[in-house]
Amino acid sequence: xxxxxxxxxxxxxxxxxxxxxxxxxxxxxxxxxxxxxxxxxxxxxxxxxxxxxxxxxxxxxxxxxxxxxxxxxxxxxxxxxxxxxxxxxxxxxxxxxxxxxxxxxxxxxxxxxxxxxxxxxxxxxxxxxxxxxxxxxxxxxxxxxxxxxxxxxxxxxxxxxxxxxxxxxxxxxxxxxxxxxxxxxxxxxxxxxxxxxxxxxxxxxxxxxxxxxxxxxxxxxxxxxxxxxxxxxxxxxxxxxxxxxxxxxxxxxxxxxxxxxxxxxx
Numbered sequence: 001x002x003x004x005x006x007x008x009x010x011x012x013x014x015x016x017x018x019x020x021x022x023x024x025x026x027x028x029x030x031x032x033x034x035x036x037x038x039x040x041x042x043x044x045x046x047x048x049x050x051x052x053x054x055x056x057x058x059x060x061x062x063x064x065x066x067x068x069x070x071x072x073x074x075x076x077x078x079x080x081x082x083x084x085x086x087x088x089x090x091x092x093x094x095x096x097x098x099x100x101x102x103x104x105x106x107x108x109x110x111x112x113x114x115x116x117x118x119x120x121x122x123x124x125x126x127x128x129x130x131x132x133x134x135x136x137x138x139x140x141x142x143x144x145x146x147x148x149x150x151x152x153x154x155x156x157x158x159x160x161x162x163x164x165x166x167x168x169x170x171x172x173x174x175x176x177x178x179x180x181x182x183x184x185x186x187x188x189x190x191x192x193x194x195x196x197x198x199x200x201x202x203x204x205x206x207x208x209x210x211x212x213x214x215x216x217x218x219x220x221x222x223x224x225x226x227x228x229x230x231x232x233x234x235x236x237x238x239x240x241x242x243x244x245x246x247x248x249x250x251x252x253x254x255x256x257x258x259x260x261x262x263x264x265x266x
Contacts, residue, residue, distance in 0.1 A: 005113035010140035013154025015125035024052040029237030031086035048089035054218025102136030106242035140169035171202035203236035
C-alpha cells in the first residue's frame with residue numbers, strides 16, 4: 001500500500017530564525033531514515049536551500065521554470081549527492097514572488113505527492129504573497145520561533161493566519177535556545193514560549209556554532225555527530241516519522257553531573 005504523502009510548510013513570523021536550516025536539516029534527517037523527501041524552496045528571489053544542501057552548482061531549472069512550462073518537474077528536481085531519496089525543488093533567484101500563484105504551487109505539490117512521502121516547504125518570512133503560496137498546498141505547518149519577545153509576538157499573527165487557512169496541525173520548533181541566558185532571565189524559556197503560543201512542541205534546538213560551519217560548507221548539522229543541534233533536528237525528524245522521542249536535556253552540565261555521567265551514577 002502506498003504511503004500517504006504529507007506536505008509541511010515551515011514558516012515563521014520574522015526572518016533569521018532558522019527556517020531554512022530547519023527545512024534542510026529535518027529533510028536530510030528524514031532521508032537518512034529512508035523516507036522519500038522533497039524540500040521545496042518558495043522564497044523566490046532569495047533562495048538558499050541549495051546552498052545549505054551543497055547543491056548550488058547543480059541547478060539548471062527551478063520552480064518557476066516548471067510553472068511556466070520551460071522544464072518538466074522531474075528536470076527541475078536536484079538530487080542530494082549522498083542521499084538519492086532527498087530532492088530539492090529550488091526557487092528562482094532572479095524573479096519575483098508575484099510571478100507564481102497559490103494555485104500553481106498547490107498543483108506542483110500535488111505532482112510531488114506521487115513520488116515523495118514528505119514535502120517540506122520553506123516559506124518566505126512575513127505574511128505577504130510568498131507566505132500564501134507556501135501555505136496553499138500544506139497539510140500541516142511547523143512554526144520556527146526564537147525564544148525572544150519579537151519572534152514570539154510575530155508568531156502569534158502567523159498562527160492566526162495558519163488557522164484561518166484551515167491548517168489544524170501546527171507544530172512548534174523553538175530554535176537557538178541558550179540555557180545560560182534562560183537561567184539568567186535574558187532569554188525566554190521554552191515553557192514560556194509554548195505556553196504563550198499554545199501549540200504542540202515538536203522540537204527544541206540549542207544555539208550551536210556548528211550551524212554556521214554547516215551553512216558555509218553545504219553539509220547540514222545532522223551529518224555532524226558532535227552537534228547537539230544536529231541531534232535535535234534528527235529527533236524532530238523521528239517525531240514527524242511517528243516515533244516517540246524525549247526532548248534532549250539542554251541544561252549546562254555541572255561538575256557533579258559530569259562526574260555522574262562518567263561513572264554512570266544515577
